[in-house]
Amino acid sequence: MLFRKGSINKLNQAGLGLRFGAIAGLLFLHIPLLLIILYAFTTEDKTYQFPPPGYTLKWFEIVLNRQDIWNAVSLSMQIAIISTFLAIILGTLAAGALYKTSFFGKSSITILIILPIALPGIITGISLRSTFGVLGIPFSTWTIIIGHATFCMVVVYNNVVARLRRTSPNLIQASMDLGANNLQTFFYVILPNMGTAILAGGMLAFALSFDEVIVTTFTAGQQTTLPIWMFSELIRPRQRPITNVVAIFIMFITFIPIVFASYMASKTSGSEGSIK
Amino acid sequence: MNNLLDSFSNFSYRNKNFIFLSFLILPLLWLGIVYLGSLLIFLGHSFFHLDGFTGQIVYEFSFKTLIELFSSPANIDILIRTVALAACVTIGSAIIGFPIAYYMAKFTSPKVKIFLFIAIMLPLWSSYLVRVYSWKLILAKEGIINWFFEKLNLEWLLDTILSTPVIGGPSLSISYIGMFLVFTYIWLPFMILPIQASLERVPNSLINASHDLGANKRQTFYKIILPLALPGIIAGSIFTFSLTLGDYIIPYIIGTSKFFIGQAVYTHQGTAGNIPLAAAFSLVPIVVMVVYIYIAKRMGAFNAL
Numbered sequence: 019m020l021f022r023k024g025s026i027n028k029l030n031q032a033g034l035g036l037r038f039g040a041i042a043g044l045l046f047l048h049i050p051l052l053l054i055i056l057y058a059f060t061t062e063d064k065t066y067q068f069p070p071p072g073y074t075l076k077w078f079e080i081v082l083n084r085q086d087i088w089n090a091v092s093l094s095m096q097i098a099i100i101s102t103f104l105a106i107i108l109g110t111l112a113a114g115a116l117y118k119t120s121f122f123g124k125s126s127i128t129i130l131i132i133l134p135i136a137l138p139g140i141i142t143g144i145s146l147r148s149t150f151g152v153l154g155i156p157f158s159t160w161t162i163i164i165g166h167a168t169f170c171m172v173v174v175y176n177n178v179v180a181r182l183r184r185t186s187p188n189l190i191q192a193s194m195d196l197g198a199n200n201l202q203t204f205f206y207v208i209l210p211n212m213g214t215a216i217l218a219g220g221m222l223a224f225a226l227s228f229d230e231v232i233v234t235t236f237t238a239g240q241q242t243t244l245p246i247w248m249f250s251e252l253i254r255p256r257q258r259p260i261t262n263v264v265a266i267f268i269m270f271i272t273f274i275p276i277v278f279a280s281y282m283a284s285k286t287s288g289s290e291g292s293i294k
Numbered sequence: 295m296n297n298l299l300d301s302f303s304n305f306s307y308r309n310k311n312f313i314f315l316s317f318l319i320l321p322l323l324w325l326g327i328v329y330l331g332s333l334l335i336f337l338g339h340s341f342f343h344l345d346g347f348t349g350q351i352v353y354e355f356s357f358k359t360l361i362e363l364f365s366s367p368a369n370i371d372i373l374i375r376t377v378a379l380a381a382c383v384t385i386g387s388a389i390i391g392f393p394i395a396y397y398m399a400k401f402t403s404p405k406v407k408i409f410l411f412i413a414i415m416l417p418l419w420s421s422y423l424v425r426v427y428s429w430k431l432i433l434a435k436e437g438i439i440n441w442f443f444e445k446l447n448l449e450w451l452l453d454t455i456l457s458t459p460v461i462g463g464p465s466l467s468i469s470y471i472g473m474f475l476v477f478t479y480i481w482l483p484f485m486i487l488p489i490q491a492s493l494e495r496v497p498n499s500l501i502n503a504s505h506d507l508g509a510n511k512r513q514t515f516y517k518i519i520l521p522l523a524l525p526g527i528i529a530g531s532i533f534t535f536s537l538t539l540g541d542y543i544i545p546y547i548i549g550t551s552k553f554f555i556g557q558a559v560y561t562h563q564g565t566a567g568n569i570p571l572a573a574a575f576s577l578v579p580i581v582v583m584v585v586y587i588y589i590a591k592r593m594g595a596f597n598a599l
Contacts, residue, residue, distance in 0.1 A: 036401070039394070054424060057431055136583075148336050149332035255430075261427070
């Protein structure tokens with residue numbers, strides 16, 4: 019008994035080197051994000067001086083009154099909402115069709131769904147751009163949405179497929195046995211089971227779309243989404259303090275759906291055990 | 295009406311293929327036409343070539359563009375540079391990521407594990423551009439790294455690093471070290487999560503047995519833990535490697551004026567209007583990744599995902 023205890027303790031104790039390595043790695047992941055927040059309050063507006071010479075809130079006020087930034091925010095919001103909506107429909111349908119079936123060519127279709135996110139964004143972007151060009155479709159908000167929906171689909175698909183795999187197929191059978199028709203089974207049995215997974219996938223799709231810059235660069239005409247505004251500031255910094263504030267804003271807008279999505283994913287994984 | 299719905303329900307329940315097809319048709323049409331169609335048309339351009347005099351694309355099947363890609367030393371340089379950087383980033387993130395993954399998998403309580411999990415997911419999902427931007431602040435001449443070295447009176451060390459040929463440069467934000475740091479930072483979570491998943495599956499009894507049989511910590515690590523974590527490392531490397539191969543934003547914002555594959559694609563399709571060459575360049579990361587994934591699959595990387 020004593021021996022066992024000793025050996026487990028030895029096992030459960032991380033060595034000093036390992037702890038140091040893990041903490042250093044975590045700091046590496048998080049210090050840059052903290053610095054962004056710090057820099058939004060700096061009084062210095064010409065350089066990226068560290069430590070900041072003084073602190074001020076005035077940049078937040080300036081950003082609040084900048085119409086061009088607000089236009090970019092609202093355009094990004096619109097695009098993210100519509101693409102998420104499309105991605106939810108397409109991703110859920112694909113998940114429903116593919117999770118239990120096996121047929122010739124299934125793996126090719128699965129790869130096809132993953133491809134838009136697996137291939138570099140620049141390839142997806144240029145491909146769509148040249149097709150729009152050939153077909154004579156003018157670049158607009160809708161061309162951006164088509165691009166976004168294509169790569170957002172996979173996030174919804176992944177979430178819903180994972181949930182479907184964990185849900186018992188007997189539930190659907192039982193519902194049909196008890197006399198429910200398709201629509202009833204869908205609304206009373208499938209949807210309550212899938213709801214949070216679809217919502218979680220949708221949240222991630224929203225965050226993905228709101229933040230996307232590469233595919234957007236190629237599918238946008240004159241439209242300036244928030245990431246495109248940010249990207250042009252990164253190449254030629256003209257308004258450093260304002261960029262800092264916008265960076266915080268983007269961080270929090272993507273942060274909220276992510277936390278919400280992981281909360282929903284964790285909340286429902288517990289109750290599934292009881293269904294089984 | 296209800297009857298009709300019921301019989302439809304019965305019909306569709308018995309005919310699974312009907313449901314299956316009606317579900318699949320919409321996403322399949324979207325991906326097949328909008329996405330795959332565009333992709334094949336674009337990549338197919340690599341078999342056309344640009345007329346040297348008129349600057350127009352000649353729509354004739356030939357290997358001229360592919361030969362041009364692999365015969366010009368400048369293009370070969372771009373390919374080698376990109377693959378080398380991707381390899382360095384992969385190794386770097388494996389080294390930085392392993393301790394976190396190991397700690398998470400084997401030495402934490404469930405509560406701490408969830409906390410760490412969120413701590414790793416958060417940067418992964420938060421804005422890519424903002425995270426690249428943060429490194430612009432960090433690597434700047436007046437930024438935190440230079441400040442840190444100054445406070446420790448180690449400016450000479452930084453200067454020595456920067457004056458090293460190849461990896462150095464006039465400042466951190468215009469050097470390969472800077473690019474390496476940013477790439478590693480951006481893709482690190484993709485490496486940590488698969489390693490953690492594969493370590494999670496190493497049974498504690500195996501580690502106990504190793505200790506019982508007289509192996510010390512070091513031997514246990516190298517003979518038991520590391521080989522079992524290898525599929526996870528390879529799975530993570532698929533992400534870090536392919537994401538680095540195709541990125542053009544980071545080399546654009548941070549780094550030297552020397553081109554990487556992504557930038558080459560960007561310039562050739564944009565200002566130069568040479569879509570065939572852009573398509574040929576795009577084929578390289580795709581082919582490299584197909585081969586890479588094939589090897590990874592044979593080494594069992596996909597069981598670790």
